[in-house]
Amino acid sequence: MRKPDPCVLVIFGASGDLTARKLIPALYEMRAVGALPSSFRVLGVSRRPKTDDAWRDELAVSAREHAKRFDAGVWREFAKCIHYFAGDAARPEMYDGLRERLAQLDTDGGTRGNRLFYLSVAPELYESIVQRIDEAELVTEGKRWCSIDPSARSWQRIIIEKPFGHDEASAASLNRSLGRVFEEEAIYRIDHYLGKEVVQAMLVLRFANTMFEPIWNHRYIDHVQISASETVGVGNRTAFYDGTGAIRDMIQSHLLQIFAFVVMEPPATITADDIRAEKIKAVRAIRPTTAEDIASHAVLGQYAGDAQEGAYVDHEGVAKGSTTETFAALKLHVDNWRWAGTPFFVRSGKRLAKKRTEIVVQFKRPAANLFRGTPHTGGAVMGNRLVIEIAPFERTRLRFESKVPGTPLTIASVEMQVDFDKEFGVEPLEAYGPLLLDAMRGDQSLYKHRLEVESGWAAVMPFLGPGSMAARQGIASNYAPGSWGPAAADELMSSDGRAWHND
Ligand SMILES: NC(=O)c1ccc[n+]([C@@H]2O[C@H](COP(=O)([O-])OP(=O)(O)OC[C@H]3O[C@@H](n4cnc5c(N)ncnc54)[C@H](OP(=O)(O)O)[C@@H]3O)[C@@H](O)[C@H]2O)c1
Known part of the structure; x- marks a missing residue:
């Protein structure tokens, strides 16, 4: 793979949690495996004054805590490329100094204006x-600069964190603002879920094997579940969370990205443009949910309290009578020839029974069941099931039917399992590291396109707008901590003879 280009990574928000807990430890891990560009500098920008050395000392503490296999010698070498610039990034007067500092880093570090x-x-x-x-x-x-300085050989790119907009209109507005300054090819909308190995492995699973693609459609797949559950509550993020909720925080962003990889058609080539073109089509094919359908397609909830933590509505910082959902289960349909008739159930929640992110592909039962009267340890022949676990373990499990050996004909469901770390002897890396390297080499495959983000918002807006008020009424404390959400979420599935994968 091409080495990333020399560059300066300019982090606005250098004093923050994300920088200390994720970005710098991820960069350190990349440095430890020799994957960073040969000429590389980090320039952190925040308002509070501190020296390069003071920032390096702060970061050393968090890298020691959050990076895998911290080595003081490797850190010392890496820390030499870390610099700090104090200033208010919202104020124009800061930028003269910033430009000078960047020029100096180019001179000292050979980062070539990138x-x-x-x-x-x-x-x-x-x-x-x-x-x-x-x-x-x-x-x-x-493009706009070519005529002004055709000899300009450096590049400038921008990574934008989530949340990308608060709704469809604000996401479109942010896209317009970015588009006035950067080409789409230079805009990197990050979703760290896409840095997870298993999400990328989905491409290989689907398109490098002959056995899945022919049956990856409505003829053979009964339904798909995409779930992200957490055991923790909102903690001290109430002010942020109460204006956000599970649909915005998890479903619109992370889960629709995973959805796109499950739904997409095979890209013509494994390049960013082709992959993103197919993902855009996948998200745009989500059928708009009508006002009449909201009640039968969405279950929203808020966790009740227990001895460990109070109810969501009782947290300090949560508005009185808040109807923000800490749990959401949505039923989506994809209007294309591959998926017509196969529902997608997307679920996310806090204070649930287990911490887990997974994709469950539930195949249909065999069309002709020869074994109707045959004993089965689970009751009856089941459809095959492919479970792709993304977190906390990266592993894939395939369930199929088998004869129990040594018995007169008796059937049991069995599972094959691949644990990625055990199979390949490599631990998964912090997702941010590989994503940052991709941006440094100009590879947008795992970043979101403008249209994908806007289509994702369009798909969830019916569940957020005034039409969702009925679904939000009476949600206060409608599920117990440690459960799998409101009882109505089970009914969303059981009304069609289906069930959530909660094992
Ligand atoms: N933390 C996470 O795990 C996480 C995960 C996913 C996405 N994100 C997103 O990443 C972004 C940062 O999150 P965070 O948790 O790191 O937030 P944070 O802890 O509040 O850090 C943001 C930092 O920005 C700096 N800042 C504020 N105003 C500034 C200004 N005008 N000019 C320059 N610097 C300024 C502040 O430092 P000074 O006071 O020194 O200026 C502050 O420490 C947010 O958009 C968040 O939604 C975070």
């Missing part, structure tokens, strides 16, 4: 920072 901006600040600041970057003329690559 910049990877990372917006790791509160979303309210995204648009103003993009505008400031533009006004400071820090972007010199792109």
Whole structure:
């Protein structure tokens, strides 16, 4: 694989949690395996004043805690490329100093004017920072610049964190602001779920094997479940969460990305453009949910309290009578020839029975059941089931029917399981590391396209808008902590003879 280009990674929001807990440990891990560019610098930007050394010391503490196999010697070498610049990124006067500092880093570090901006600040600041970057003329690559300076050989790219917008209109507005300054090819909308090995392994599973693709359709697949459950509550993030909820926080972003990999058609080639073109089509094919369908297609909930933690509605910071969902289960349909008639159930929630993110592909039962009267340890012949676990373990399990050896004909369901770390002897890496390297080499395969984000928002808007009020009424404390959500979520499945995979 091509080595990433020399560059300066400019992190806006350098004093923050994401930088300390995820970005820097991930970069350190990349450095430890020799994957960083030969010429590389990090320039952190935040308001509070501190020296390079002070920031390095702070980061050493969190890297020691959060990076895999911390080695003080490797860290010391890596820390030499970390720098800090104090300033308010929303104010134009900061940018003269920033430009000078960047030029100095280019001279010292051979980073050739290549910049990877990372917006790791509160979303309210995204648009103003993009505008400031533009006004400071820090972007010199792109179609609009060719005529001005055709010799400009450096690149400037930008990574934007989630949340990307609060609804369809704000996402479109942010896209427009970004588009005024950066080409789409330079805009990297990050979703760290896409850095998880198993999500990428989905491409290989589907398209490098002959056995799945021919049956990957409505003829053979009864339904698909995509679930992300957490055992913890909202903790001290109430102010943020109460304005967000499970649909915005998890479903619109992460789970629809996973959905796109399950639903997409085979791309023509394994390039970013072709992969993203198919993902866009997948998300755009979600059937718009009508106001009449909301009640039968969505179950929303809020966790009750127990001895460990109070009920969601009782947390400090949660608005009185809040109808923000800490649990959501949605039924989606995909209007294309491959998937017509196969529902997709997408579920996410807090304070549930287990911490787990997984895809469950439930195949139909055999069309001709020869074994109707044959004893079965589970009651009856079941459809095959493929479970792709993404977290906390990265593993894949395939259930199929088998004869119990040594018995007169008796059938049992058995499972084959592949644990990625055991099979390949490599632990999965922190997802941010490989994604950052992709951005440094200009590979957008695992980043979201503008249309994908906007189509994702369009698909969930009916469940967020005024039409969802009926589904939100009476949701306070409608599920017990440690359960799998409100009873109505089970009915969403059982009304069609289906059940959630809660094993
Ligand atoms: N934390 C996570 O695990 C996580 C996960 C997914 C997505 N995200 C997203 O990543 C972004 C950052 O999250 P976070 O948790 O790291 O937030 P955070 O802890 O609040 O950090 C943001 C930092 O931005 C700096 N800042 C604020 N205003 C600034 C300004 N005008 N100019 C320059 N710096 C400024 C602040 O440092 P100073 O006070 O020194 O300026 C602050 O420490 C958010 O959009 C969040 O939604 C975070």
